[in-house]
C-alpha cells in the first residue's frame with residue numbers, strides 16, 4: 001500500500017469513528033437533487049455526485065422525488081442515495097414533490113420518512129430527522145409525527161404563502177419553512193426585472209418569528225418545454241445571491257438545484273447516466289461547473305458566520321448566453337421564452353482574487369475593456385460582442401491567468417437557448 005493510500009485509509013477510519021470529518025455543520029447547506037432523472041443511477045454514480053458536492057462544502061442532498069406509483073424507481077434510488085451517503089459521511093433527506101404526492105398519501109409518506117429517519121446518513125436539524133417538500137402547503141405533518149411516535153422529526157416544508165406561516169404551524173405541524181422564491185418574481189411564476197432582492201426572504205423570516213428559515217440559493221433559471229417556457233432575470237445572481245445569504249444569516253440554505261437541467265439551475269457536472277427529460281437540447285455543452293467554484297468560498301463564509309468570502313487561489317469564472325436576447329430563432333415552434341425581453345446582452349465575470357488585479361475582457365467585435373478588481377469575490381459585466389470571448393487577469397503588469405473561452409457567441413439560432421455557458425480560468 002502506498003503512503004497516500006494508507007493515510008487516506010487512516011483518515012477514513014478516524015472520520016467514521018470520531019465523525020469529525022465532513023460532519024453536517026450547524027449551519028447546513030443542502031442541494032436539491034432531482035431523483036426523477038436518475039432512474040439508472042448506481043451507488044457509484046451517487047458516490048461521484050456526493051464527492052463533487054462535498055468538495056465545495058455541501059452537507060447533503062434534499063431528495064426531490066415522486067411516489068413509486070409515478071416513478072417506480074423512487075424506493076431503489078432513495079436506498080442508493082442513503083447507502084452512498086453513509087459511505088462518505090454525507091447526509092440526505094426526502095423532499096416530497098407535491099406535484100405528484102397529495103394530502104391523502106399520509107400512509108406512504110409516513111413509511112418513507114420512517115424508513116430513513118434513524119439512518120446514519122439522515123440529515124438532522126434541531127435534533128429531529130429533517131423532511132421537506134416542494135409545495136404541498138396543506139399537508140398535515142402532525143399525522144406523520146404522531147404515527148412515528150418517539151422518532152423526532154424537524155419538518156421544514158416549502159410553503160408558498162409566507163403570510164400563512166403563523167396559523168399553519170400548529171395546525172399542520174411544521175417547524176420551519178423553505179421558500180421557492182429563489183429568483184426575481186412578484187409571486188408564482190411572474191417574471192420581473194432583476195436583480196433578485198430579499199423581499200420574499202424578509203416575509204418568510206417575519207412569518208416564522210424565530211423558527212428556522214431554509215433560504216433558497218439559485219444561480220439561474222431558463223426553461224423551454226411546451227408546458228413551461230420562460231426565464232427569470234438572474235444575470236449576476238451566481239454571486240449576488242450569496243452575498244444576500246451572508247448578510248441574512250438564515251438557519252439553513254438549500255441550493256436550487258444540484259441537477260435540474262430542465263430549468264437550467266444545475267451546478268453539478270454533466271451526469272452521464274441521468275435520463276433525458278428533453279433538457280439535453282439546452283443543457284448539453286453548457287457546463288455550469290465554474291459556478292461551484294464561486295459557491296465554495298461563500299459556503300465556507302456562511303458556515304463561519306463571516307460577512308464576506310475568503311479566497312485562497314486566484315481564479316475567474318465567466319458566463320454568458322450563446323445569442324443576443326432579441327435574436328429570432330428560425331426553427332422553434334415554442335417561440336421565445338417569456339421574460340427574454342428583460343435580459344441584457346452581457347458577458348459576466350466573477351473574479352476570485354487573493355490580491356487586487358486588472359481584468360480585461362474582449363467580447364467578439366467589442367473593443368477590449370479593462371476593470372480593476374479588488375481582492376475577494378466580485379462580479380463584473382461587459383457588453384456582449386459576437387464571436388470569440390477572451391479573458392485576461394494581470395497583476396503588476398504581468399498576466400496571471402486567462403485565455404479564450406471554448407464557446408463563441410453567435411447572432412443567429414435555430415432554437416431558443418437562454419441557458420448560460422459557464423467557464424473558468
Ligand SMILES: *[C@@H]1O[C@H](CO)[C@@H](O)[C@H](O)[C@H]1NC(C)=O
Nearest residue numbers: 040042044045048271272273
Ligand atoms: C454510468 O453507467 C455506466 C454503465 O452502467 C457505468 O459503468 C458507470 O460507472 C456509470 N457512471 C458514470 C459516472 O459513468
Ligand SMILES: *[C@@H]1O[C@H](CO)[C@@H](O)[C@H](O)[C@H]1NC(C)=O
Nearest residue numbers: 069105106107108109110111
Ligand atoms: C401506499 O400507496 C399504495 C398505492 O396507492 C397503497 O396501496 C398502499 O396501501 C399505501 N401504503 C400505505 C402505508 O399507506
Ligand SMILES: *[C@@H]1O[C@H](CO)[C@@H](O)[C@H](O)[C@H]1NC(C)=O
Nearest residue numbers: 195235236344346380381382
Ligand atoms: C452591470 O454592471 C453595472 C455596473 O456595476 C450594474 O449597475 C448593472 O446592474 C450590471 N448589470 C446587470 C444586468 O447585472
